[in-house]
Amino acid sequence: MTDAYIVGVDMIKFGRFPDRTVPNIGAEAALLALDDCGLTIQDMQALYCGNLGQASGMVGQRLLQEIGQTGIPVVNVANACATGATAFREGWAAIKAGLYDLVLCVGVEQMGKGLLGGAGGGTGIPKEGLLGSGTMPAVFAEAGMEHTRKYGTTFEQFAKVSVKNHHHSTLNPKAMYQIETPLDVVMNAEMISYPNTKLMCSVNVDGSAAAVIASEKKAKELGLMDRAVKVRASVMSSDPWQERDLVMPDVNSCTRKAAREAYEMAGIGPDDIDLVELHDCFATAEILHYENLGLCGDGEAGQFIDSGASALGGKCPVNVSGGLLSKGHPLGATGIANIYEVSTHLRGEAGQRQVEGAKLGMTHVIGLGSACGIHILEKV
Amino acid sequence: MSAQPLPVVPYLKIPEDGEPYLEGQKCGNCGATFLGERSVCSKCGARDQMSAVTLPNKGELYAYSIVHRSFPGIEVPYVSAVVDLEDGTAIKGNLIDVEPDPEKIPFGMPVEVVFDDALGRKDKDGNSYLSYFFKPAS
Ligand SMILES: [Zn+2]
Numbered sequence: 049m050t051d052a053y054i055v056g057v058d059m060i061k062f063g064r065f066p067d068r069t070v071p072n073i074g075a076e077a078a079l080l081a082l083d084d085c086g087l088t089i090q091d092m093q094a095l096y097c098g099n100l101g102q103a104s105g106m107v108g109q110r111l112l113q114e115i116g117q118t119g120i121p122v123v124n125v126a127n128a129c130a131t132g133a134t135a136f137r138e139g140w141a142a143i144k145a146g147l148y149d150l151v152l153c154v155g156v157e158q159m160g161k162g163l164l165g166g167a168g169g170g171t172g173i174p175k176e177g178l179l180g181s182g183t184m185p186a187v188f189a190e191a192g193m194e195h196t197r198k199y200g201t202t203f204e205q206f207a208k209v210s211v212k213n214h215h216h217s218t219l220n221p222k223a224m225y226q227i228e229t230p231l232d233v234v235m236n237a238e239m240i241s242y243p244n245t246k247l248m249c250s251v252n253v254d255g256s257a258a259a260v261i262a263s264e265k266k267a268k269e270l271g272l273m274d275r276a277v278k279v280r281a282s283v284m285s286s287d288p289w290q291e292r293d294l295v296m297p298d299v300n301s302c303t304r305k306a307a308r309e310a311y312e313m314a315g316i317g318p319d320d321i322d323l324v325e326l327h328d329c330f331a332t333a334e335i336l337h338y339e340n341l342g343l344c345g346d347g348e349a350g351q352f353i354d355s356g357a358s359a360l361g362g363k364c365p366v367n368v369s370g371g372l373l374s375k376g377h378p379l380g381a382t383g384i385a386n387i388y389e390v391s392t393h394l395r396g397e398a399g400q401r402q403v404e405g406a407k408l409g410m411t412h413v414i415g416l417g418s419a420c421g422i423h424i425l426e427k428v
Numbered sequence: 429m430s431a432q433p434l435p436v437v438p439y440l441k442i443p444e445d446g447e448p449y450l451e452g453q454k455c456g457n458c459g460a461t462f463l464g465e466r467s468v469c470s471k472c473g474a475r476d477q478m479s480a481v482t483l484p485n486k487g488e489l490y491a492y493s494i495v496h497r498s499f500p501g502i503e504v505p506y507v508s509a510v511v512d513l514e515d516g517t518a519i520k521g522n523l524i525d526v527e528p529d530p531e532k533i534p535f536g537m538p539v540e541v542v543f544d545d546a547l548g549r550k551d552k553d554g555n556s557y558l559s560y561f562f563k564p565a566s
Contacts, residue, residue, distance in 0.1 A: 163497070163498070163499065172434070172436065172551055172557060173436065173546060173549040173550065173551050173557055174499075174502075174549065175436070175437075176498060176499055176502055177495070177498050177499075177502035177503065177504070177506055177522070177547075178436065178521075178522060178546055178547055178549065178559055179436070179437070179520060179521045179522065179559070179560075180508035180509060180510075180520040180521050180522055181493065181495045181498060181506075181508040183495070183497075183498060183499075185493075185497070186493045186495050186508050189493035190491045190492060190493045190508065190510055191491075193491040193492060193493060193535075194490070194491040196535075197490070197491060197535040197536075203530075238496070238497070239494075239496040239497075240496060240497045241493045241494070241495050241496065241497070241508075242493055242494035242495075242496070242530060243493075243530075244493075289460075289470055289471045291460070291516065291518060292490070292510065292512075292518035293470075294462065294463055294464075294518065295463075295510055295518045295519055295520035296491070296510050296518065296520070
């Protein structure tokens, strides 16, 4: 089976673009990724397009109407916050299978402002605030409080995640925000759902990211191996049965399962990873995923953030891009944007925020419901 | 319009005579319990092994969040709580009769399930609803 290489990858600066269309926002990243490897849409043999908000709207085909209708097959993908990673993985699978030699994967989202989620739908009366809360900040607060219950993790430790990621994004010109947020500012921000304050919730933004994946033969033939990034592992999982599933969406067991399989596929362990972009949809979530991804032992995540291990310059920098908390979280784009971030470090092109000597990196996303996508990337 | 309040969820049962209660489904093969009707067990995959069980009205607080911002029109703050009932069934709801302060809400706190009007909420036909809540066990 051929190896698959990312030969072109890019993202737009995340922001708010209410006057643009979803395909138009996606087209911009698609062109950037093509330019990154000097190829054109005529070279692409298939398009995998991830978008959530217009999942029934044929976004991929409309995107081609903006950059070139070559008649290639288009697969539109929706998988909650794992949408972009799923689109990427579909492209990867097609290359691995030998079906194509060059594919384009795009993730795009245009978001409104405000709370996502809500308890119970259906008939009768609204259940939000009656049978607890189904808002995303509350759901992830409860998941964080489960960690507090087990290990005594504090509000301050959760808040430190936000301080770190907001600091990282001051070094990332493509992040939504470049604003330092000291600990007291994070902790004193409006409380949304204890222990998540407003600055501990991901930012709803519009954005897009895209990647061109090539077979080894094609990457060599085109002379693109210099900046190529090898996909060492691509894994997805859904949530295996857990006793509190029905009332507590589970982001842990699917991440642990996918991480275990990804390390196995790559033939490496967590100690080999030089940087991680993980799904910090809320500050509480990042703490859980340190352990879920094996970056530290169970119960050690609080100490992991306290020690600076996950900060730029630390043992395993996490979310150097600023993460979802500060770079922003355009749902369908996030999974490819984090692949762009890790690839950029592996190529040594990350400028001020460069993780020195990065050879292997990991990306992780979770779509609640749940879908987990993990990729391990390597500079060859 | 119904003269009697309607159950807020299908697994809240209101007998004609007697007290309201929560009903679970228990898998005869692996013992997992679920809220709501189902015919296949999502833990072990067994088919047609489900039987209805009355859930206990006592349990303990597993995890929670104090919600300060919700959708428009919803009164805050309130405590969104995950409770493990005595038989192991997990259920989510509002924890009432506590101060919305993490210092005052210990994990593992014994709670009881109580039934009351659904905060005055009515459906479009004007029907009232009976809901369940958790409160610290006395
Ligand atoms: Zn079973």
